[in-house]
Amino acid sequence: VLTVLCGGVGAARLLAGLVDVVDPGSITAVVNVADDTVLHGLHVSPDLDTVTYTLAGVHNDATGWGVADESWRVMDELEALGGPTWFRLGDRDLATHLYRTGRLAAGAPLSAVTAELAAARGVAVTVVPVSDDPVRTVVVAATGEHLAFQEYFVARRCDVEVAALHFDGADAARPAPGVIEAIDDAARVIVAPSNPLVSIDPILAVPGVREAVARRRDAVAAVSPIVAGAALTGPAARLLPDLGHDPSALGVARHYQGLAGTIVIDAQDAPLRDAVEALGMRCVVTDTVMADRDRAARLAKVVADG
Ligand code: FO1
Secondary structure (H helix, E strand, O other): OEEEEEOOHHHHHHHHHHOOOOOHHHEEEEEOOOOOEEEOOEEEOHHHHHHHHHHHOOEOOOOOOOEOOOOOHHHHHHHHOOOOOOOOOOHHHHHHHHHHHHHHHOOOOHHHHHHHHHHHOOOOOEEEEOEOOOOEEEEEEOOOOEEEHHHHHHHOOOOOOEEEEEEEOHHHOOEOOOHHHHHHHOOEEEEOOOOHHHHHHHHHOOOOHHHHHHHOHHHEEEEOOEEOOEEOOOOHHHHHHHOOOOOOHHHHHHHOOOOOOEEEEEHHHHHHHHHHHOOOOEEEEEOOOOOOHHHHHHHHHHHHHO
16 A cells, blocks of 8 residues: 655646556555635635645646636636636636535535545545544745735735745644554555655644654655756755755755655656765655656555655
């Protein structure tokens, strides 16, 4: 059994590679929920959807979110009505949010709804939100302004100097059913190449999760999402320095030092190997740029074999 701590795009690519090298039924994806938002009364779960859509083979790689072969008639009509369209919800993607919102309103927990959506799309990997309770990333700008994550990421395009991150609701959140067991029982726990601060930390912030991962440190491998000082997707390269972290694979290694016995870094960062190992972490150097499915499968094999 493999358990993967997942954010968005980088995690989904690694999962797509993993299902090519191990039985999908043996993989549990524990996914961040702190990017979730309610818009037009609809509950949107970007990281859960990116993971589920990617594993179902329907992820929209052109936009980076939502469903492929998308149409935007509802957004166009909403625009004509003067409604908010800054957060683009495609017609096919909307079906997911309508389904999720209806089931949540009927009292189903997010984990049950997520399992129904994964099953409906033929996904064999167990996709589970880290918690059924609300955890929401709040970005505190240097100006003091508090931004919901999607306001920061989409509306402001990350063009904000960040002073702090808060994970509202984390202290009261409980791990979703099966999350702690998936970490305790896994042969290996993988921290996907997602943003350490806004994708992985909100997972670890749910009480009990960080402790469970730390207990398994010798079986935990983290994949650096930073390659040669740059993030491949998303705001990591800006957020890390804003919050005092070194925006490098070494900075990522430091961030995970107490949790991961192994860190996987890209060949371009091979010069950092000694500094990483000086942290008491095993350092695996390989190609971590998942530019295509074959490279994702090769990285997945390295990570799964340990
Ligand atoms: N990202 C954007 O940059 N612009 C959007 O309009 C947008 C819409 C959107 C709708 C549904 C969804 O699941 C994700 C969406 N995203 C959009 C991406 C989203 O902000 C990110 O996937 C995560 O929150 C960061 O991982």
